[in-house]
Amino acid sequence: MSLPEKAIGMGQTIPTTRSRSRIGVFLSQPINWVFLVVGGIIAYLSLYPTFFLFYGSLTDAPLGVPGHFTLNNYVRAFGDPEAYPLLLNSFIFGFGASGLSLIFSLTLAWITIRTNAPFRRLFELTAIIPNILPPILVAISWVMLLNPSNGLINASIVKLFGVEKGPFNIYSIPGLIFVEALILTPLAFLIIAAAMKSMDPSLEESAKTLGSNEFGVMRRITFPLIRPAILAAGTLNFVRAVESFDTPAIIALPARIEVFTTKIWREALGSFPTNHNLAATYGVGILGIALVFVYLYRRFTSQVESFSTVTGKGFRPHQIDLGRWRYAASGVALLMLILLVVLPTLVLLLVALMPYYHVPTWQTWQNLTLENFRYVWTTARVHKAFGNSLFLALVGASACMLLASLASYITVRTKIAGRGIIEGLVFIPWAFPGTAMALGLLWAYVDFPIPIYATIWIILIAYVTRFLPYGLRAVSSTIIQVHKELEEASIVCGAGFAATFRRVMIPMMRPGVVAGWIILVTIFMREFSATLFLYSPGAEPLGPLLYFLYLDGMRGRVAAIGLVISVISIILIAIAQRYSRWDTK
Amino acid sequence: MWSPIRIYTSLTILALLVAVPAWGQSSKAIEAGKKEGKVVIYGSLESDTTDAIKTAFTKKTGIEAEYWRASATKVMDRALSEYRAGKPLFDVILTNDNPMQIMFRQGLFAKYLSPTAKDFPKDAIDPNLGPRYRNVIIGVVYNKSIISPADAPKTLEDLVNPKYRGKLVMPDPTQHTTTTQWVASLWKLMGKEKADKYIRDLAAMKPIFVESLLPAAERVATGETPIAITYVKYVYIFGKKGAPLDYSRLGKFMGDGHYAGLNSKAPHVNAGKAFIDYFLDDESMKKMASLGEFVNRKGVYPPLPDADKIQFVEMVDLDTKGFAEKKKEYKQIFLK
Numbered sequence: 001m002s003l004p005e006k007a008i009g010m011g012q013t014i015p016t017t018r019s020r021s022r023i024g025v026f027l028s029q030p031i032n033w034v035f036l037v038v039g040g041i042i043a044y045l046s047l048y049p050t051f052f053l054f055y056g057s058l059t060d061a062p063l064g065v066p067g068h069f070t071l072n073n074y075v076r077a078f079g080d081p082e083a084y085p086l087l088l089n090s091f092i093f094g095f096g097a098s099g100l101s102l103i104f105s106l107t108l109a110w111i112t113i114r115t116n117a118p119f120r121r122l123f124e125l126t127a128i129i130p131n132i133l134p135p136i137l138v139a140i141s142w143v144m145l146l147n148p149s150n151g152l153i154n155a156s157i158v159k160l161f162g163v164e165k166g167p168f169n170i171y172s173i174p175g176l177i178f179v180e181a182l183i184l185t186p187l188a189f190l191i192i193a194a195a196m197k198s199m200d201p202s203l204e205e206s207a208k209t210l211g212s213n214e215f216g217v218m219r220r221i222t223f224p225l226i227r228p229a230i231l232a233a234g235t236l237n238f239v240r241a242v243e244s245f246d247t248p249a250i251i252a253l254p255a256r257i258e259v260f261t262t263k264i265w266r267e268a269l270g271s272f273p274t275n276h277n278l279a280a281t282y283g284v285g286i287l288g289i290a291l292v293f294v295y296l297y298r299r300f301t302s303q304v305e306s307f308s309t310v311t312g313k314g315f316r317p318h319q320i321d322l323g324r325w326r327y328a329a330s331g332v333a334l335l336m337l338i339l340l341v342v343l344p345t346l347v348l349l350l351v352a353l354m355p356y357y358h359v360p361t362w363q364t365w366q367n368l369t370l371e372n373f374r375y376v377w378t379t380a381r382v383h384k385a386f387g388n389s390l391f392l393a394l395v396g397a398s399a400c401m402l403l404a405s406l407a408s409y410i411t412v413r414t415k416i417a418g419r420g421i422i423e424g425l426v427f428i429p430w431a432f433p434g435t436a437m438a439l440g441l442l443w444a445y446v447d448f449p450i451p452i453y454a455t456i457w458i459i460l461i462a463y464v465t466r467f468l469p470y471g472l473r474a475v476s477s478t479i480i481q482v483h484k485e486l487e488e489a490s491i492v493c494g495a496g497f498a499a500t501f502r503r504v505m506i507p508m509m510r511p512g513v514v515a516g517w518i519i520l521v522t523i524f525m526r527e528f529s530a531t532l533f534l535y536s537p538g539a540e541p542l543g544p545l546l547y548f549l550y551l552d553g554m555r556g557r558v559a560a561i562g563l564v565i566s567v568i569s570i571i572l573i574a575i576a577q578r579y580s581r582w583d584t585k
Numbered sequence: 586m587w588s589p590i591r592i593y594t595s596l597t598i599l600a601l602l603v604a605v606p607a608w609g610q611s612s613k614a615i616e617a618g619k620k621e622g623k624v625v626i627y628g629s630l631e632s633d634t635t636d637a638i639k640t641a642f643t644k645k646t647g648i649e650a651e652y653w654r655a656s657a658t659k660v661m662d663r664a665l666s667e668y669r670a671g672k673p674l675f676d677v678i679l680t681n682d683n684p685m686q687i688m689f690r691q692g693l694f695a696k697y698l699s700p701t702a703k704d705f706p707k708d709a710i711d712p713n714l715g716p717r718y719r720n721v722i723i724g725v726v727y728n729k730s731i732i733s734p735a736d737a738p739k740t741l742e743d744l745v746n747p748k749y750r751g752k753l754v755m756p757d758p759t760q761h762t763t764t765t766q767w768v769a770s771l772w773k774l775m776g777k778e779k780a781d782k783y784i785r786d787l788a789a790m791k792p793i794f795v796e797s798l799l800p801a802a803e804r805v806a807t808g809e810t811p812i813a814i815t816y817v818k819y820v821y822i823f824g825k826k827g828a829p830l831d832y833s834r835l836g837k838f839m840g841d842g843h844y845a846g847l848n849s850k851a852p853h854v855n856a857g858k859a860f861i862d863y864f865l866d867d868e869s870m871k872k873m874a875s876l877g878e879f880v881n882r883k884g885v886y887p888p889l890p891d892a893d894k895i896q897f898v899e900m901v902d903l904d905t906k907g908f909a910e911k912k913k914e915y916k917q918i919f920l921k
Contacts, residue, residue, distance in 0.1 A: 065669060149809050249796045253757060256794065256920070265760060272762040272908050273687060274662050356826040357807050367827065381636075442663070447670035454674055533663055536674065537625055537653035548654045552631045553799050553822060 030497040035416050038406045039425075045465040046425040049440035050287075053432065056280035056443065073281035083263065090242045090260040093176060098188075098237035100181035102230055105188035108336050113196040114222070115320050117329035124193070125573065129341045131186040132522045132569040133348070134546060137562050139250040140555075141344035142179045144351075146170035150359045152347070171255035180247045182340055184240060188233035190519060191473060194512070195229030214320055231296075236473075239290045243433040260286075261433065269435050276439060283436030290431030294424070345566070352559035372560035382545065382561065389525050389542040390568075392456065396463040397471075397520035401513050403464060404471030408512075409505060411472075412479050413487075423472065430469045434529035437466060442533040454536040462530040467520055474516030479509050514576045522569045526562075611700060611862045615646045618856030623649040625853065626860065627664055628679030629657045630843070634876045635679075641872065642863045648856050657684045658762070664848075668693050673850050676857030679864075681721070681841045682714075683766070683902060689713045694846040697858060701865040709842075709881040716865055717842035720879045720897045723767050724817040725833040726802060731811040738812065738833050741774065745786040754801045755814035757794035759916045762908065763841060764798070767814070769911045770839050770900040788919045806830060821877040821889045837896045840879075 026032050057074070061067025077083070105127075111117050112124040130138060145153050146168045154166020169175060203225070207217045245261045252259060268279035322329055351357050353368045376382050407426065411419045429437055441462050445453045452458045486508065490500040506513075528543030535541060542565065549557045618624065628635065632654050639650040653675070655663070661684040667673045668691065678688065688694065698715065705716035725744060727737045732752075738744045744753065756764040768787075772780040793810055795801050802819035804810045806828040817838065820830045845864055851857045863869055870880045877887045879897070886892040903911060 062665070062669070143809075144807070147809050150807070250800075253760075254754075254793045254795060262760075266912065270658075270760050270762070271905075271912070272658060272683065272765075272903075273905060274658055276662075356823055356828045357803075358828070359808060439662075442666055446666050446672060453672065532655065532659065533666075537627075537651035538623075548632045551654070551656065551799070552633060553803065553819070554633075555803070556826075 031410075031414060032416065034406060034497065035410050035414070035419070035422075038403065038410060039418070039422050041403065042407060042422055042425050042468070045461065045468075046428045049437065049444040049465065050428055050432070052443040053280040053283050053436060053440040056277050056439075057284050059277060062276050073277050077278060077281045077285060083260070086258050086260045086263050089258060092173070093180070093248075093259055094238045094241040096173070096177035097180035097184060097241040098234045100177060101184035101188045101237050102192075102234050104181060104185045104336055104340070105192050105233065106230060108185075108333055109189055109193040109196055111329045111333045113193050115322050115326060115329050117322060117326045117333060119330055120333070123330075123333040123337060125570075126337055126341050127189050128186050128518065128522070128573060129566065129570065130182065130344070131519060132525070132566045133344065133562055134526050134528075134543075135183045135244070136246045136250070136550070137348060137558065138183050138344050139179050139247045141347040142175075142182070143170055143250060144347050144357065145343060146175065152359065155359055170251055173255075173257060176247060176251045176255075176257065179251060180241050180244065182344075183244075183247065184237040185340060187240075187470070187519075188237055190515065191233040191236070192226060192229050194474070194515070195226045235293045235296055236469075239293050239431060242289065243286055243431075245433065245435070264433070279436055279439060283432045283440075286433055286436075287428065287431045291424075291427075294427045294431060345563070348559040348562055351555050352563060354556065357555060372556040373564075375557050376560050376564055381540070385540050385542045385545045386564075386568075388456070388539055392459055392463065392541055393521045393524035396460050396524045397517045399460060400464045400468055400471045400520050401475065401517050404468055404475050404516060405506070405509055405513055407468070408472050408475040408479050408509075409501070412476050413484070426468045426472055429465045430467070434466075438530050438533050441465070441530060445534065454534065456535075456539055458534050459531055459541070462534055463520075463524055463527065466530055467523060470519050470523070471516040474519060475509055475512040479505075479512060518573050518576050521572055525565050525569060611859065614855045614858040614862060615648065616855075618646065618648045618853065618859040621648075621853040621856045623651060623853060624677060624856035624860045625651045625653070625675045626677045626679060627653045627655070627660050627675045628677075629655065629660055629681065630679045631876075634873055634878065637872055637876065638864065638869050641868065642860060645863065646859055648859060650860060657681050660684065661688060664688060664693065665691060668848075668850065671850075673848055674852065676848050676851040676853045677860055677864075678846045678848070679843065681763075681843050682711075682717075682899075683762075683841075685714050685844045685846060686902065688846065692849060695849040695851070695854075697847040697861065699858070699861045699865050701862050701867075704867065705865070705881050706883065711842075711844065714844040714846060717844060717881055718865055718870070719843045719873065719881065720840045720899075721843065722817045722838045722840035722879055722895060722897060723763075723798070723814065724835055724838050725812060726805055726815050726817065726820055726830055727812045727833070728805050728808055729829040729831050731808060734831060737831070740833070740835060741771075741783070743833075744812070744814075745783065745790055747790075749812060750790050751793075752811045753790055753813070754793040754795055754804045754810040756797050756801055758919060759912050760794075761797050764814070765908060765911050765915065766841070766900045766903055767839055768915060769903060769907075770898075773898055773901065774837055774839065784915075785918060794919075802830075817889070817895070818877045818879070818887065821887055831890075834891055834894065836894075837898050839898045839900050841900055 056062075058069055058071070059067035060070045060072065108123065108127055112120040112127070117123075143151070145151050148154060148166060148169045148171070151166065151168065151170065154168055157163065157166045170179070204217050204221050207221050212220065243261065245265060248257075248259050248262055249265070252262065264279065264282045268275045268282055271278075350360065352372045353370070354360075354364065355367055355369055355371070358364070407422050410416060411423050429440075432440065441458075445458050445461075447453075452461070487500050487504050490504045495503065526543050526546065527541075528547045531541055531543045532547065535544060542561065546558050546561060549561070626635070632652070635652050635654065639652060642648070642650055653660075653663075657680045660678065660680050664673070664675060664678055665688065667675070668688075678685070678693070685694075694714070702710065702716045705718075709717040711717060725738055725741070738746070738749065743749075758764045758768045768784055771783060774780070775783060792814075793804075795804065798815045799819075801813040802815040802823065805813045805815070806819075806823045817832050820832045824830050845861050847854070847857050847861055867882070870882045871885055874880045874882070874885045874887050877889070879887060879892070879895070
């Protein structure tokens with residue numbers, strides 16, 4: 001093949017001779033082979049467990065029992081008029097939580113990426129920390145801080161100001177939205193920060209040259225440029241909020257606020273025995289809603305990409321000099337970090353150090369104990385679980401990022417017909433509620449011909465299946481920064497796909513790969529909903545161990561392990577950020 | 586005429602004759618179990634309790650024990666899925682009555698009469714599942730630092746006194762299965778007519794709902810809510826960490842029985858038998874009681890004041906339809 005022919009571009013199929021069939025031409029391009037292999041793997045990972053959920057929703061018998069085709073599950077799930085007001089509640093909750101998470105993440109990203117506020121690097125590092133803590137612990141921490149009877153903040157206000165009652169009540173719609181927003185903020189921050197970093201500075205500079213002030217540039221240029229990223233992050237977080245059960249169970253239930261997931265729990269997942277078929281049907285319903293939003297998300301992100309690839313490589317957005325306001329900006333970022341990180345972590349530390357949790361008094365400080373940390377330090381079961389989880393986190397995140405990098409390359413950089421399907425497939429398992437997906441995975445792999453059920457490999461498969469979208473997002477936001485002329489130059493110089501990918505694309509994608517890897521490591525270190533049904537009792541990871549300790553009322557131990565996981569994850573994040581450009585000034 | 590010494594000697598020989606086959610059966614299972622290498626247990630018994638028993642079992646028999654802990658529903662979900670797929674990984678299941686009966690009806694359990702089963706009272710032997718090794722007892726638990734024992738409710742009827750309005754936490758009976766069962770069984774304590782009225786009075790108190798019995802106890806321990814309907818054993822479990830909890834001496838308490846079952850397709854059948862033999866043995870039962878459990882052994886009680894005065898009343902069994910109907914009924918009463 002001549003050089004000009006190669007330089008046409010990867011994924012484009014130009015026939016060299018008339019006699020070659022279209023399939024032959026298609027297969028002659030190495031990138032198309034990569035597309036087929038990656039697409040095949042993703043289609044298998046995504047569709048195989050999903051098929052079992054669809055099948056379960058259309059039958060009247062549990063897995064392994066011969067059943068009959070029926071639509072009764074759909075009639076029961078969606079024929080109930082009560083479902084619709086609850087869906088409305090879920091939408092209010094979802095919009096509120098995702099909207100607030102956008103405000104938090106946008107403010108934090110703007111201060112840390114675009115301004116010269118002091119300590120911005122520290123704020124950027126810590127903004128990801130809430131992702132490390134299990135969401136249920138974050139929700140419990142906020143109950144301990146803001147419950148109306150003896151929440152620490154309310155109790156302090158009562159004591160300091162001598163008022164009869166504290167002003168905050170976590171058991172309310174605003175409380176529910178606030179806590180879920182804090183849980184969702186790191187993911188939105190990641191997406192928005194990446195978009196801010198990949199912005200073309202020349203547009204802002206032109207506006208400034210033409211006389212716009214900083215505020216005008218922000219309003220007319222910066223915000224429209226990152227608007228698609230904001231909408232994309234909002235969409236992702238909306239879907240996550242609508243399908244979440246942990247926060248509503250802890251905050252909405254005592255307030256007697258019902259959302260759609262509470263209904264799913266009552267009638268399917270929490271019924272006795274579990275109604276798998278109805279659970280699968282609700283899962284399919286939520287998938288339908290989620291796919292509409294994933295479609296919108298795809299539209300928004302494709303706009304991000306087209307906006308961000310206007311010019312070449314190596315640019316950095318200019319930093320806004322806030323003058324004396326830079327300390328105020330740091331103050332705002334610090335306030336957000338207090339809400340996101342400091343307060344929940346302090347509560348967890350208190351829980352870990354107290355023999356049992358109660359509102360601290362002077363007596364409390366004398367009774368503090370390191371017993372829970374001693375348990376972490378001396379228990380072989382905990383050490384083994386740390387070993388298993390570290391293995392799963394490091395290998396799982398690496399495997400996931402390899403697949404995400406290839407998938408992202410195909411979806412962002414090639415023109416192969418059907419590349420959009422890959423991204424759609426990636427999002428299907430993510431759109432199902434966690435417990436429903438766990439059932440799908442159990443059904444799919446318990447009778448799998450290759451004996452991988454209850455081995456560490458099945459957990460790796462489950463992690464890659466469920467969390468690939470995070471990897472894909474992180475790497476896609478970086479890949480668009482790499483100008484096409486770099487790989488074209490590589491091809492013109494005679495390198496094939498493999499060499500170009502290895503020597504040009506991988507080094508250039510490194511910041512996104514590392515960012516995605518960090519997010520995945522922090523999730524895999526504590527994941528439990530997909531793990532619970534799949535691991536072998538002899539090889540327990542940390543997620544299930546935390547769940548068992550929580551079930552047994554050992555909150556102190558859960559908090560101590562949670563804090564140790566956080567420390568390990570922070571070390572990993574710091575190392576990874578040091579070797580990536582993701583956190584560049 | 587028989588002297589006391591002769592009577593004692595005869596009784597000892599008789600006891601040995603009875604015990605030898607039992608011991609023989611156990612030691613045979615242990616030897617064969619050692620060759621199988623390990624026993625795999627799925628259950629809802631608390632991890633700390635199981636850890637203590639597993640350690641002692643391994644020390645005594647040389648057989649390793651692996652334990653997968655989850656809620657009763659999840660235990661049943663996983664066990665049935667594996668069993669139906671023909672790939673059960675577990676040998677023994679430890680969980681409560683209702684899921685055990687469902688799994689029994691699906692053919693999940695082998696008929697295994699452990700030699701140590703004979704030490705349980707006759708009324709604690711289920712014809713299908715064998716000995717009910719422990720009772721998990723639900724009662725009224727309160728925080729002593731907020732409510733003095735004198736002011737605490739003395740009976741279930743006291744609990745619906747308006748002075749406790751806003752001070753009571755319980756699991757949502759329209760969601761939490763054991764609580765649905767508890768409310769549906771109240772007639773066993775107070776008769777049907779009184780129970781029907783009581784349920785409505787309880788709903789009128791607008792109790793604070795939580796997900797399950799543990800968060801209810803935790804809220805009392807932290808002082809967020811002073812009174813809970815929850816497991817009585819939490820008084821001991823949280824109490825030993827310093828939480829000021831006590832329970833109302835109701836006399837009769839309702840609860841659920843727990844059983845141990847051997848998988849009919851157990852991959853390590855002998856190790857499973859050896860584990861059940863040890864699990865139902867005196868040593869294991871005493872260990873369990875010392876950790877706060879109400880075991881079915883005469884004279885063996887958890888270290889909880891007045892534990893010996895608790896009269897256990899087993900809750901009614903509900904089938905799938907029964908649970909669905911009750912949850913629907915309680916939704917009308919408690920959530921409207």
